[in-house]
Amino acid sequence: MMIRLAANLSMLFTEHDFLDRFTAAVDAGFRGVEYLFPYAHSPEALRTALDESGVEQVLFNLPPGDWAAGERGLASLPGREAEFRDAVIEGLRYAERLGCPRVHAMAGLLPEGADDRALDDAREAHHATYLANLRFAAGEAAKAGRELLIEPINTRDMPGYFLSRQDQAVAAIEAVGADNLRLQFDLYHCQIMEGDLVRHLERLLPHIGHVQIAGVPERHEPNIGEVHYPAILERLSALGYRGWVGCEYRPAAATRDGLGWARPFGLAS
Known part of the structure; x- marks a missing residue:
């Protein structure tokens, strides 16, 4: 493999x-x-x-806002566009010095405690902001010769995260239309939200720029839990994936x- x-x-x-x-x-x-x-x-x-x-x-990830205060990215946050642009420039400065070919832009959280109507309005505003910010970030990354990644994250570990499903990510990638905007496919998050991992890999491979793994549900070693990673990694290799597989688990x-x-x-x- x-x-x-x-x-x-x-x-x-x-x-x-x-x-x-x-x-x-x-x-x-x-x-x-x-x-x-x-x-x-x-x-x-x-x-x-x-x-x-x-x-x-x-x-590595672009600056996420105030991580210690609970922020989980800026890319979809209305009113924070200037801060996001600064984060893109700072992240790419590090990427250039470190020879890092790709950076991940975290999407951010939807507002807490909103009723259904307010949450629908928030999603619409976040979506428009997200696409605009990704267009800017992908453009800057392309100038620097880097890929920009987006990653659906499960809402059990990160409640309220704006980007949580694979089709949502692919729709954003296709809407932006930048060749260097790719999917960061984390099998741990996908298993929790959607399952059907091999079929997801087969369908999404043209969009995938990076893969990550961890055992489910405890996020320990990949051989602990409900996912049979030997078969999945064998299929990933057979599909022709030649990128990195990040071991993002807690020993x-x-x-x-x-x-x-x-x-x-x-x-x-």
């Missing part, structure tokens, strides 16, 4: 300080890394970590102790 695994350093190797996780990932056999956000560290510090470990940076114990599932893909356990 032609599957390339990337370690999500926001979740894996948390036994180490963040800048030490790059080398820990390489020592375990990973050749690519992703994480949620780079902005707590300078681009120079991260570039050094990449160079010293020899690992490839494959993905049940120490990271290295749970990597036996990845031995067929060249990782040490």
Whole structure:
């Protein structure tokens, strides 16, 4: 199988300080890394970590707004367009320095506590804002030679998230019409919201720019839970996918102790 695994350093190797996780990932056999956000560290510090470990940076998220206050992205938020544009520029600055080919724009949350009519109005306003912001972001990313990704996230883990289903994401991609706007297909989120993972992969492959995995429902190692990942990854490889598969799960114990599932893909356990 032609599957390339990337370690999500926001979740894996948390036994180490963040800048030490790059080398820990390489020592375990990973050749690519992703994480949620780079902005707590300078681009120079991260570039050094990449160079010293020899690992490839494959993905991170654009600035999401005030994460500590509960914000989960800016792309669909009416009235925050200027802040989103600044986030795009900042994210692409990091991507350029780190040689990262793709960035993910989180959509953001719908307003809490709205009645049905107000929520319908909010969805319409968020949708219009989302498309406009994605057009801007995809254009800036194209100038920088980068891909822009969007990811449906399940509403159990992230209640109120604007983008939660695959068809919604594909409709946005097709409406924007930018060649570098792609789908970040997270099998964990899709299983919780929709299931039918293999058929989703087959149908959505032309749009997919990155894949992520985790066990369902606890988000532990991919060999824990209800999803049979060996069959899914075999099908993904057979379909011709040659991108990265991000390991975005929370280890049940120490990271290295749970990597036996990845031995067929060249990782040490």
